[in-house]
Amino acid sequence: YLDIEQRLVTVLKPASSHDANDERSPQDKPRDIKKTVLKKGLKVLTREDPSFPLVSIHLALKGGLLSEPDGLNGIAQMSSEVWVKGTKSYSSDQIEEVTESLGIDLSSFSGRNSIGLSMSLLSDDIDIALNLLEEIILKPTFPQDVIDRKKKDFLNNIKLRDENISALSMYTLRQSLFKGHPYQWDNLGSRGSIDRIKQKDIKKYYRDHLSASNMVISVFGDINEADVLKRLEKLSSKLPDHRVNIPTPTVEP
Numbered sequence: 001y002l003d004i005e006q007r008l009v010t011v012l013k014p015a016s017s018h019d020a021n022d023e024r025s026p027q028d029k030p031r032d033i034k035k036t037v038l039k040k041g042l043k044v045l046t047r048e049d050p051s052f053p054l055v056s057i058h059l060a061l062k063g064g065l066l067s068e069p070d071g072l073n074g075i076a077q078m079s080s081e082v083w084v085k086g087t088k089s090y091s092s093d094q095i096e097e098v099t100e101s102l103g104i105d106l107s108s109f110s111g112r113n114s115i116g117l118s119m120s121l122l123s124d125d126i127d128i129a130l131n132l133l134e135e136i137i138l139k140p141t142f143p144q145d146v147i148d149r150k151k152k153d154f155l156n157n158i159k160l161r162d163e164n165i166s167a168l169s170m171y172t173l174r175q176s177l178f179k180g181h182p183y184q185w186d187n188l189g190s191r192g193s194i195d196r197i198k199q200k201d202i203k204k205y206y207r208d209h210l211s212a213s214n215m216v217i218s219v220f221g222d223i224n225e226a227d228v229l230k231r232l233e234k235l236s237s238k239l240p241d242h243r244v245n246i247p248t249p250t251v252e253p
Contacts, residue, residue: 040241041213047220055221060116074189080110085146088139123222214244
């Protein structure tokens with residue numbers, strides 16, 4: 001941790017940086033958020049903010065609990081967690097090596113309505129980050145060994161949930177309130193559904209949701225907006241553009 005190449009950089013931004021007395025020149029101030037729709041319908045949100053040499057990238061695909069196949073509850077959460085654990089060019093260890101060496105914070109998420117990725121980094125590393133992001137989007141491998149480990153983790157967490165009276169009560173209440181709607185389920189799934197999930201199911205779930213028109217990417221921070229849009233235009237041209245069919249629940253939440 002004392003190695004300069006492994007340093008951790010923390011920036012504290014004063015709350016008053018954008019107050020009425022801000023004397024920075026216009027080019028040094030945050031710009032308004034800009035929405036751009038690229039080829040095939042990829043939606044991009046950008047905001048230039050040169051205040052600090054930091055960049056935040058978020059990607060979201062509509063999906064999550066809302067579109068889990070029958071009998072495979074938990075597949076959205078598992079897909080998101082395995083998503084960043086290997087590509088055709090990078091193993092899980094290599095991805096960790098790249099991100100840790102540059103201080104890039106890479107994470108994934110899954111919720112009721114979406115799955116996605118988040119990256120936080122220094123602006124000097126944006127080219128490397130965008131290359132890695134493209135690799136993860138276009139060439140994930142969803143390694144079987146990682147899936148096996150994740151299934152064990154999920155089953156352990158389900159056991160803990162079912163043994164916790166508060167967590168179990170909330171889960172039972174949600175099943176009652178949202179009966180017949182996908183929101184009745186838990187992101188973790190059940191013991192039976194997790195056992196049923198196979199690698200082929202995860203790959204299919206991802207393919208079914210990966211489409212330019214089903215994706216939103218935001219890039220905020222110390223960026224050159226034109227350069228970022230040019231990079232993402234190339235990514236958009238490589239993305240599938242099929243229609244993503246998210247089932248419409250027959251019961252209102």
